[in-house]
Amino acid sequence: MMKTLLLTDSPEDIASAAELIKNGSVVGIPTETVYGLGADARNEAAVKAVFAAKGRPADNPLIVHLADFSQAEKYTSYIPALAYKLAERFCPGALTMVLPKNDSIPLITSGGLDTVGIRVPSHTAMHRIIELSGCPIAAPSANISGLPSPTCAEHVMRDMDGKISAVVDGGISEYGVESTVISFDSENSVRVLRPGAVTPEMLSEICRDVVIDPAILNELAEGAAAASPGMKYKHYSPKADIIMVEGGYREFLEYIEENEKDDVWLLIFDGDKADFPYRYMTYGDNSSQQAHLIFQRLRELDEAGAEKVYVRAPSKNGMGLAVYNRLIRAAGFEVIRV
Ligand code: TXA
Numbered sequence: 184m185m186k187t188l189l190l191t192d193s194p195e196d197i198a199s200a201a202e203l204i205k206n207g208s209v210v211g212i213p214t215e216t217v218y219g220l221g222a223d224a225r226n227e228a229a230v231k232a233v234f235a236a237k238g239r240p241a242d243n244p245l246i247v248h249l250a251d252f253s254q255a256e257k258y259t260s261y262i263p264a265l266a267y268k269l270a271e272r273f274c275p276g277a278l279t280m281v282l283p284k285n286d287s288i289p290l291i292t293s294g295g296l297d298t299v300g301i302r303v304p305s306h307t308a309m310h311r312i313i314e315l316s317g318c319p320i321a322a323p324s325a326n327i328s329g330l331p332s333p334t335c336a337e338h339v340m341r342d343m344d345g346k347i348s349a350v351v352d353g354g355i356s357e358y359g360v361e362s363t364v365i366s367f368d369s370e371n372s373v374r375v376l377r378p379g380a381v382t383p384e385m386l387s388e389i390c391r392d393v394v395i396d397p398a399i400l401n402e403l404a405e406g407a408a409a410a411s412p413g414m415k416y417k418h419y420s421p422k423a424d425i426i427m428v429e430g431g432y433r434e435f436l437e438y439i440e441e442n443e444k445d446d447v448w449l450l451i452f453d454g455d456k457a458d459f460p461y462r463y464m465t466y467g468d469n470s471s472q473q474a475h476l477i478f479q480r481l482r483e484l485d486e487a488g489a490e491k492v493y494v495r496a497p498s499k500n501g502m503g504l505a506v507y508n509r510l511i512r513a514a515g516f517e518v519i520r521v
């Protein structure tokens with residue numbers, strides 16, 4: 184087992200993290216969305232170690248993080264004018280753009296695809312690590328494949344202690360869900376492959392057409408081709424059996440009272456009144472709070488030993504779509520409408 188250093192976000196520690204990445208090591212790094220497992224995107228051995236630490240399928244590509252969008256020209260073969268417009272508004276930030284890659288990004292990084300997801304994170308420590316390392320940093324979320332994404336250094340330590348060189352503690356992730364991933368359908372049109380803090384409404388201010396890929400809310404048919412490989416895999420799943428219930432709070436409670444005994448857990452909104460015999464947690468009462476808390480709560484429910492959890496479904500509006508997308512996957516697409 185490797186000794187995993189816990190670093191702070193002091194200038195010395197950030198310099199150490201950058202040096203480790205430059206030298207081919209894997210480091211847990213903070214971003215404004217979730218924590219990532221960072222490695223030099225050009226270094227095949229380092230990228231291989233990222234896949235190994237996560238237990239990630241080799242066909243699921245990694246996002247490449249840059250300090251500035253202008254650097255995307257070094258790693259891609261074509262950038263549509265619309266991408267520059269989007270970058271002006273959303274970079275740095277929680278937007279990943281899928282673009283045709285060039286040979287400087289090895290196929291292991293892109294999961295065998297001829298495209299690469301490019302993101303420019305806004306988190307100060309992360310930005311500094313990219314700059315100091317001089318590397319394009321490939322970074323998937325820093326969880327073991329299939330588990331909820333980590334939103335603090337402690338979550339990363341729990342999943343990665345002994346498997347990677349270091350973790351940089353950069354505080355709790357601001358957004359709490361991963362970046363919005365988009366591809367370009369045409370010069371004026373983008374397709375949302377994964378919803379995040381950059382919402383379809385925000386993209387519509389710049390793009391003529393914004394298509395929501397059906398796989399965001401629906402299970403892919405067996406054998407169907409995924410626009411984004413991540414859509415194929417079971418995701419964000421705690422050990423507990425998660426069931427989403429969509430509808431008003433009263434109907435939600437009535438359904439559970441009729442169908443369950445006292446040993447289930449509920450995950451409800453802050454304002455929901457807890458006059459019932461069940462154990463419960465709450466996850467905020469608006470979409471950005473829910474995004475901020477959802478992965479932490481899924482981890483906490485596991486720690487509490489919850490075996491079956493009824494989750495009150497969030498709104499699908501704005502950033503709510505991102506929360507709904509993560510939960511419907513955690514629930515294995517099991518949704519009850521009341
Ligand atoms: O916010 C984030 O994006 C975080 C932080 C660390 O930056 N990273 C992250 O990476 O969530 P990961 O690997 O956990 O999720 C990346 C998703 C996957 O579902 C993957 O399939 C998709 O983006 N993706 C990456 N490159 C792609 C490509 N070239 N084409 C289609 N989908 C791609």
Ligand code: MG
Nearest residue numbers: 323324332361
């Ligand atoms: Mg992930």
